[in-house]
Amino acid sequence: MEEKTTNGNYRVIGTRPIRHDGIDKVIGRAKYGADYAFPGMLHGKVLRSPHAHARIKSIKVHKALKLPGVKAVVTSADLPEAPNRLEQAGEMAINPHYLSANILARGKVLYDGHAVAAVAATSPHIAEEALRLIEVDYEVLPPVMTVDQAMKPGATILLEELRNREDGDKQTNVAMHYQFKRGDLDEGFKAADFIVEREFETAMVHQGYIEPHNAVGIYNADGQSTIYCSTQGAFDVRSLSAQVLGVAPGKIKVVPAEIGGGFGGKTTIYLEPLSVLLSKKTGRPVKLVMSRGEVLRASGPTSGSKIKVKMGATKDGRLVAAQVWMAYEAGAFPGSPVGAGAMCIIAPYTIDNLQIDAYDVVVNRPKTAAYRAPGASNAALASETVLDELADKCGLDPLEMRMMNGVKEGSPQVVGAPFKRIGFIETCEAIKNSDHYKSKLEGPYRGRGVASGFWFNAGMQSSADVNIHADGTASVVTGSPDIGGSRASMAMITAEVLGLPVTDVRPLTADTDSIGHTDVTGGSRVTFATGMAVYEAAQDVARQLKERAAKYWEVKPEDVDFRDGVFSLKDSSSFEKGEGKPPMSIKELASKLPRLGGPISGRASVSGRGVGPAFATTCVDVEVDPETGKVQVLRCTVAQDVGKAIHPSYVEGQMQGGTAQGLGWALNEEYFYDDKGILRNTGLLDYRMPTCLDLPLIETEIVEVANPGHPLGVRGVGEVSIVPPPAAVANAIYHATGVRMAETPMSPPRLLKRILKKGAGEETQSAAAD
Amino acid sequence: MPTAIIPSLLRKYTDGRERLEVRGKNVREVIADLKRQFPALIEHLIEDGDIKPSVAVSIDGEIAPAGLLERVRPDSEIHFLPALGGG
Numbered sequence: 095m096e097e098k099t100t101n102g103n104y105r106v107i108g109t110r111p112i113r114h115d116g117i118d119k120v121i122g123r124a125k126y127g128a129d130y131a132f133p134g135m136l137h138g139k140v141l142r143s144p145h146a147h148a149r150i151k152s153i154k155v156h157k158a159l160k161l162p163g164v165k166a167v168v169t170s171a172d173l174p175e176a177p178n179r180l181e182q183a184g185e186m187a188i189n190p191h192y193l194s195a196n197i198l199a200r201g202k203v204l205y206d207g208h209a210v211a212a213v214a215a216t217s218p219h220i221a222e223e224a225l226r227l228i229e230v231d232y233e234v235l236p237p238v239m240t241v242d243q244a245m246k247p248g249a250t251i252l253l254e255e256l257r258n259r260e261d262g263d264k265q266t267n268v269a270m271h272y273q274f275k276r277g278d279l280d281e282g283f284k285a286a287d288f289i290v291e292r293e294f295e296t297a298m299v300h301q302g303y304i305e306p307h308n309a310v311g312i313y314n315a316d317g318q319s320t321i322y323c324s325t326q327g328a329f330d331v332r333s334l335s336a337q338v339l340g341v342a343p344g345k346i347k348v349v350p351a352e353i354g355g356g357f358g359g360k361t362t363i364y365l366e367p368l369s370v371l372l373s374k375k376t377g378r379p380v381k382l383v384m385s386r387g388e389v390l391r392a393s394g395p396t397s398g399s400k401i402k403v404k405m406g407a408t409k410d411g412r413l414v415a416a417q418v419w420m421a422y423e424a425g426a427f428p429g430s431p432v433g434a435g436a437m438c439i440i441a442p443y444t445i446d447n448l449q450i451d452a453y454d455v456v457v458n459r460p461k462t463a464a465y466r467a468p469g470a471s472n473a474a475l476a477s478e479t480v481l482d483e484l485a486d487k488c489g490l491d492p493l494e495m496r497m498m499n500g501v502k503e504g505s506p507q508v509v510g511a512p513f514k515r516i517g518f519i520e521t522c523e524a525i526k527n528s529d530h531y532k533s534k535l536e537g538p539y540r541g542r543g544v545a546s547g548f549w550f551n552a553g554m555q556s557s558a559d560v561n562i563h564a565d566g567t568a569s570v571v572t573g574s575p576d577i578g579g580s581r582a583s584m585a586m587i588t589a590e591v592l593g594l595p596v597t598d599v600r601p602l603t604a605d606t607d608s609i610g611h612t613d614v615t616g617g618s619r620v621t622f623a624t625g626m627a628v629y630e631a632a633q634d635v636a637r638q639l640k641e642r643a644a645k646y647w648e649v650k651p652e653d654v655d656f657r658d659g660v661f662s663l664k665d666s667s668s669f670e671k672g673e674g675k676p677p678m679s680i681k682e683l684a685s686k687l688p689r690l691g692g693p694i695s696g697r698a699s700v701s702g703r704g705v706g707p708a709f710a711t712t713c714v715d716v717e718v719d720p721e722t723g724k725v726q727v728l729r730c731t732v733a734q735d736v737g738k739a740i741h742p743s744y745v746e747g748q749m750q751g752g753t754a755q756g757l758g759w760a761l762n763e764e765y766f767y768d769d770k771g772i773l774r775n776t777g778l779l780d781y782r783m784p785t786c787l788d789l790p791l792i793e794t795e796i797v798e799v800a801n802p803g804h805p806l807g808v809r810g811v812g813e814v815s816i817v818p819p820p821a822a823v824a825n826a827i828y829h830a831t832g833v834r835m836a837e838t839p840m841s842p843p844r845l846l847k848r849i850l851k852k853g854a855g856e857e858t859q860s861a862a863a864d
Numbered sequence: 865m866p867t868a869i870i871p872s873l874l875r876k877y878t879d880g881r882e883r884l885e886v887r888g889k890n891v892r893e894v895i896a897d898l899k900r901q902f903p904a905l906i907e908h909l910i911e912d913g914d915i916k917p918s919v920a921v922s923i924d925g926e927i928a929p930a931g932l933l934e935r936v937r938p939d940s941e942i943h944f945l946p947a948l949g950g951g
Contacts, residue, residue: 180917187917187947270918272946275872433946509943510869511925550948553929701929803926 106590110743113582114601127308127324127351128383136165138372138382139221141211141228143203146237146458146771158227163220166375169211170198174340190337192427196461197338197367204426205460206772207391214372214380237458237771241400241421244455252456269428270454272436274508282415282447286406288487294476296838297764298398301465302783305354306384311369319370320347326356326575327614328606331366338367349605350575358464361614387776394463397422397430401476411488413445413499421453425461430454431469437508439473441548442518443499458771467549467813471820478545478821492544497522517735517799518709524733524795525711539718543825546711547817551810552617553702557610558627560588560635560696566681567598572624573612575603579744580620584628586740591632593659610699618810623702629805634696642690643683647675704803710734712818716826723846725761733795737809749815750792756819758784762839866940877905891921892932920947
């Protein structure tokens with residue numbers, strides 16, 4: 095049953111209807127990528143490198159091809175050479191050469207699990223057997239696993255073409271250096287009464303989506319291909335696959351399946367071009383599905399990092415200077431989120447004097463992909479724990495310290511431009527006023543920590559169609575795969591504008607041939623930008639309906655009023671006198687459309703402007719077992735500025751989901767590589783994500799500071815909640831034990847080591863370095 | 865006149881200057897004026913006649929989706945940022 099809206103301005107927005115796709119998902123009818131099957135379909139498997147770093151001397155496939163049931167084998171020799179330079183592919187900037195070399199290794203393998211060849215056969219088992227018959231001769235090279243190893247003088251070089259333009263054009267593993275500066279750093283630190291300087295390390299972590307990557311490719315003799323896959327961006331799969339295959343994007347249709355989680359990891363491609371390539375070679379549909387081990391070894395996690403932060407404050411708590419050095423693991427090819435991390439790390443605060451140097455570093459690990467507010471959680475661990483330490487030194491409540499220095503409308507961003515209306519301070523106030531923060535936390539080894547975070551959010555391009563059916567119901571069609579309940583929000587926006595019950599609006603996600611260009615479901619942009627397109631398309635429908643009502647009544651459109659799904663004449667005196675022309679619902683009008691000019695569809699395409707950035711503040715209570723180092727999260731509350739919550743349940747779901755992932759990142763998750771660079775935890779028993787037994791119910795405080803750039807006040811809500819948890823947990827552990835953690839994960843062995851050192855009087859401030 | 869804010873690592877091409885007054889009613893005209901003032905700067909912003917894929921242009925705090933065609937007001941601040949992706 096629908097609850098009443100909490101916002102009197104809206105009829106549907108702000109309520110909590112059941113999601114339209116819920117029943118299919120609950121009973122197992124929803125179709126995910128791996129569920130697709132076609133007559134004559136073959137099964138593909140990928141041969142992956144057993145080495146972290148090696149030159150490929152030769153690949154022999156003839157034995158595999160002779161195995162009965164094997165229909166094709168492909169290597170990078172079957173892909174066209176791609177230009178080695180950054181190019182625009184849709185809204186993404188990619189290097190086609192690196193993209194292609196990640197799909198199938200070209201000359202060198204650069205991480206454990208790097209794809210080397212792919213096989214299509216009549217069964218998955220035959221395809222697997224064929225992989226064992228492919229002979230690859232490797233010249234094994236030393237692996238480079240950390241930014242320290244990669245940046246030291248004389249380091250083994252991964253990509254021979256990478257050059258350091260700041261240092262005599264020498265070969266390097268540093269793909270990019272970003273710098274942001276303002277004010278006078280020396281003067282800033284001179285004005286400080288307290289200075290804290292710390293060094294941090296965070297482990298590489300995976301998004302942990304439950305559904306592995308998958309693709310079914312069908313190549314037609316006319317040169318057109320269709321790809322069925324689970325993706326966050328069908329149009330991106332189309333443009334990226336076209337780049338790799340050397341064909342025009344219009345030659346490929348991508349049908350997005352239901353998606354079992356993505357969190358940024360499904361904004362790129364792995365299997366999609368291989369499915370088309372194998373289909374082209376065999377003339378049959380080819381399906382590939384990754385195993386869990388392949389997902390962890392060879393899809394894109396987010397960067398591990400090393401960060402040094404030095405911050406200064408006056409004794410009354412005013413931040414006066416910040417210096418940051420940060421290096422992020424890009425994986426095998428350039429493109430870590432370190433630029434974003436640099437622009438997020440002190441974004442919640444106004445600091446007049448700062449310098450941030452950020453380095454994108456290639457290492458022998460899988461090429462990183464986006465993960466929920468990419469780069470921001472690592473960054474916040476460093477800045478938010480240093481800020482907490484400064485608050486301690488100043489004798490201030492950590493929330494007061496944040497609010498005293500917090501950004502508001504007109505405050506400068508890291509890059510200098512002023513913020514428009516934002517709600518950072520309001521998130522701090524929401525936590526301060528929460529039942530959680532007001533409650534007392536008592537008992538030994540228990541501590542409370544807070545932290546805040548920032549994420550930009552994105553706009554980009556979206557399209558939407560709204561169709562009115564003969565019975566007065568509507569469908570809303572977009573190109574945005576639904577990864578967080580956005581279909582329900584699209585239906586709600588349509589229902590709000592047209593005055594329909596939300597159950598009378600059917601939301602659909604279309605393939606790339608059936609809707610205008612729509613960028614990736616990422617950057618927390620769907621409810622903002624696709625929602626804006628839906629709002630405009632529904633307005634278009636309302637305008638057309640009004641014209642038809644005017645035609646029916648033989649009046650001008652401006653004489654027709656439309657409110658809550660009912661058309662009426664502005665001058666209703668004739669009806670009141672019993673002379674006809676009573677008000678008319680959409681349902682009544684829809685039935686008359688065939689005689690009033692035919693069907694009605696509205697459409698809109700937007701290039702989303704008016705993006706509203708997001709802030710979140712999180713409070714965590716923990717209890718530490720001093721004998722094992724295990725941390726139990728007792729209570730956790732997140733406050734987030736969401737602009738306007740279209741569907742509060744799904745907004746809360748995003749806040750809780752991001753927080754849960756951030757807590758997993760804080761406490762348990764990490765890639766374990768051995769000294770040869772081989773990943774040792776390739777399953778979810780060993781790659782330890784939190785389960786419902788590990789976490790309390792995460793409490794949410796929705797803060798609504800309307801985004802002036804959106805007709806409904808919407809801000810993106812999908813990412814920022816993952817930013818504060820690692821720092822909040824580190825701060826809570828400090829208040830529980832007196833030990834400041836400077837690394838993730840803060841797992842039992844790591845924390846126990848710190849506690850034992852503290853007990854032995856060796857340290858109270860941990861350093862990531864040892 | 866609009867103001868172009870030069871990223872710190874590119875200030876070596878602008879005699880160390882961070883803020884430059886520029887002429888132009890859109891980003892294309894602003895870039896042309898920057899080229900006139902500091903020719904060596906341009907290869908770090910423009911490639912094949914368009915904004916480099918690694919660079920995002922922000923006008924008055926908002927990423928400019930129209931790129932070179934984005935309109936600029938007389939009091940606008942134009943920033944050049946690293947292009948970003950979300951999750």
